Every structure is written in C-alpha cells, then in structure tokens.
Amino acid sequence: xxxxxxxxxxxxxxxxxxxxxxxxxxxxxxxxxxxxxxxxxxxxxxxxxxxxxxxxxxxxxxxxxxxxxxxxxxxxxxxxxxxxxxxxxxxxxxxxxxxxxxxxxxxxxxxxxxxxxxxxxxxxxxxxxxxxxxxxxxxxxxxxxxxxxxxxxxxxxxxxxxxxxxxxx
Amino acid sequence: xxxxxxxxxxxxxxxxxxxxxxxxxxxxxxxxxxxxxxxxxxxxxxxxxxxxxxxxxxxxxxxxxxxxxxxxxxxxxxxxxxxxxxxxxxxxxxxxxxxxxxxxxxxxxxxxxxxxxxxxxxxxxxxxxxxxxxxxxxxxxxxxxxxxxxxxxxxxxxxxxxxxxxxxxxxxxxxxxxx
Numbered sequence: 575x576x577x578x579x580x581x582x583x584x585x586x587x588x589x590x591x592x593x594x595x596x597x598x599x600x601x602x603x604x605x606x607x608x609x610x611x612x613x614x615x616x617x618x619x620x621x622x623x624x625x626x627x628x629x630x631x632x633x634x635x636x637x638x639x640x641x642x643x644x645x646x647x648x649x650x651x652x653x654x655x656x657x658x659x660x661x662x663x664x665x666x667x668x669x670x671x672x673x674x675x676x677x678x679x680x681x682x683x684x685x686x687x688x689x690x691x692x693x694x695x696x697x698x699x700x701x702x703x704x705x706x707x708x709x710x711x712x713x714x715x716x717x718x719x720x721x722x723x724x725x726x727x728x729x730x731x732x733x734x735x736x737x738x739x740x741x742x743x
Numbered sequence: 744x745x746x747x748x749x750x751x752x753x754x755x756x757x758x759x760x761x762x763x764x765x766x767x768x769x770x771x772x773x774x775x776x777x778x779x780x781x782x783x784x785x786x787x788x789x790x791x792x793x794x795x796x797x798x799x800x801x802x803x804x805x806x807x808x809x810x811x812x813x814x815x816x817x818x819x820x821x822x823x824x825x826x827x828x829x830x831x832x833x834x835x836x837x838x839x840x841x842x843x844x845x846x847x848x849x850x851x852x853x854x855x856x857x858x859x860x861x862x863x864x865x866x867x868x869x870x871x872x873x874x875x876x877x878x879x880x881x882x883x884x885x886x887x888x889x890x891x892x893x894x895x896x897x898x899x900x901x902x903x904x905x906x907x908x909x910x911x912x913x914x915x916x917x918x919x920x921x922x
Contacts, residue, residue, distance in 0.1 A: 589903070603910055606881075606914060607913065609913075609916060610881070610885050613866035618790075619791070626795050629795060630762060630765045630769070633802045634802065
C-alpha cells in the first residue's frame with residue numbers, strides 16, 4: 575500500500591502541542607500505520623471484479639440485470655424460439671420462407687454486439703441456437719446425411735432440451 | 744496507480760459513458776475500496792456487496808464530479824455507503840449481534856490458519872475493539888491516502904479533532920496488537 579504521507583505529521587501536531595510531544599505523536603501514528611501495512615486486507619475475488627464490470631456495462635446500457643432476471647428472459651426467449659421453430663418445421667417445405675437469422679439470435683435478450691465477452695451463459699445459449707440454425711438451413715437445403723422426418727424430430731428434440739435446460743436455472 | 748493526467752483522462756472517459764474507462768477505475772480502486780470496507784465490516788461477502796454498490800453508484804454520480812481530489816470524492820461515496828449499511832444494520836441488530844459474537848469468539852491464531860490468515864484475523868479482532876468512528880477514521884486515512892486536511896474536510900470536523908482521534912486510535916491499536 576502506497577503511503578505518500580502527504581502531510582508533515584510532525585508539523586501538523588506542532589499546531590496543537592509542543593514540538594517534543596509532536597514528534598512522539600507523529601512517530602506513534604507512523605508506527606500504528608506500519609501495523610496496518612503489516613496486516614494487509616484480503617483482495618476482492620477476481621470474479622467479483624468481473625461481475626462489477628458487467629453491472630457497470632448494464633448500468634451504462636440502461637439494463638438492470640440480475641442473474642435471475644437474465645435466465646428468466648433467456649428461458650422465455652428459448653421457449654418462443656422452440657414454438658416458432660416447431661411451427662416453422664411443421665409447415666410444408668414450399669410454404670417456408672427464408673429462415674431469418676434475426677429470428678433465431680436472441681436479440682431481445684441481449685443487445686450487446688459482443689455477447690461472448692458479456693456473459694458465458696448467453697454465449698453458450700447463442701452458440702447452441704446458431705448450431706440449430708445451421709442444421710435447419712442444411713435441412714432446408716436438402717443437405718446433410720439425414721434429411722428425412724427423423725432429422726426434423728432430432729432438431730426439435732435439441733430445441734426442447736435447450737429450453738428445458740434454461741428453465742432449470 | 745494512475746496518476747495526474749492519466750487519471751484525468753480515465754475520469755473524462757467515465758463522464759462520456761465509456762465502459763472501458765469505468766473498468767479502469769475499478770481496476771485502480773477496487774483493492775483499496777475493498778480493503779476499506781473489509782476492515783470496517785470484517786466480512787468478505789458484505790465487503791463485496793458494498794464494493795459493488797460503490798461502483799454502481801459511481802456510474803450514477805460521475806456527472807456530479809467537478810474536479811479536485813478524485814479519491815476524496817470516491818471515498819466520500821464509500822463512506823456514505825458504509826453509513827447507509829450501518830443504519831440498515833441497526834435495523835437488523837439482533838442478527839448482526841450474533842455474527843459479531845461469532846467473530847469475537849474466534850480463537851486467535853487458529854491452528855488451521857497459516858501465518859498470513861492469523862495476522863489478518865488478529866488485526867480484525869483488535870480493530871473491532873476500537874469505537875466505530877475512530878476505526879472509520881483510521882481506515883479512511885489508510886485506504887484513501889488522502890491528506891489530513893482533506894480527511895478533516897471530508898468528515899466535516901476540525902483538523903485537530905481528526906488528528907487527535909487518529910493518534911489515539913492508532914496508539915491503542917498498536918498496544919492491542921502488541922498485548
């Protein structure tokens with residue numbers, strides 16, 4: 575711990591007591607502060623510092639995020655995506671419009687441009703959704719090893735699993 | 744430690760709402776502010792909560808910083824947050840009395856503690872024997888690194904009073920630690 579001693583303590587004490595007493599008092603103050611220096615306080619945990627910076631980012635962005643509210647929103651968004659995709663996959667191929675990336679990336683949850691650095695859980699969630707998106711695109715294009723009804727069921731199951739995981743939080 | 748022009752630049756960044764600048768402020772002051780809270784409360788979790796509250800408050804209030812010693816401004820907020828905590832503690836006195844008893848009952852030099860932990864516990868216990876006001880003054884002086892004139896101004900008390908309290912408090916603390 576830096577100790578610039580911005581005051582000349584002896585001089586300060588001399589305003590209130592004789593010079594000899596002032597010197598003793600200044601010495602006692604320095605000795606007391608040495609005791610504090612010899613017993614440093616613990617440091618804040620690194621994850622707390624990361625959490626504080628995330629809170630600041632939220633505050634600056636006008637968000638008021640807690641872990642509970644974050645997961646509630648994520649779970650709700652996951653449910654919406656599941657319903658939307660099941661509806662989409664259930665339609666006849668010719669009636670499917672082009673799959674919109676914006677419909678799959680949970681922008682309603684997280685408005686940041688840098689999801690991965692903001693929150694690991696959201697990055698994981700986005701990654702899973704992107705993976706599903708790629709699979710759906712492959713199915714839509716008739717690519718991949720398994721393009722039958724079983725493939726649609728598989729994708730649907732994955733979406734259900736993601737949704738269930740979020741509701742656990 | 745950011746000094747002078749560098750700190751001014753970082754603070755200007757904060758005023759512009761730059762997240763990186765706030766992150767720098769956190770990096771610069773988190774350890775000192777945490778130490779301040781920890782030595783006043785003796786509670787790591789609570790200190791982390793107060794630290795978090797401090798920096799969120801900093802975001803809210805940075806627009807009101809009009810120059811001068813940034814440490815003085817920051818530690819004034821920290822002191823206010825601690826006082827708010829004390830008021831809340833009064834309302835939960837029963838619960839916290841139990842916690843204090845638990846802390847005071849902790850044996851000095853627990854065999855499970857290494858030397859560093861032992862020293863930390865011993866200082867915390869002896870600090871708790873000082874009156875609240877003196878302990879706060881000592882911690883403010885030590886962690887804010889402000890001059891006595893700035894501390895007296897921050898506490899709205901005469902220089903001689905602050906000086907006298909600090910002298911008596913540190914002398915007593917040293918005696919307790921040596922006893």
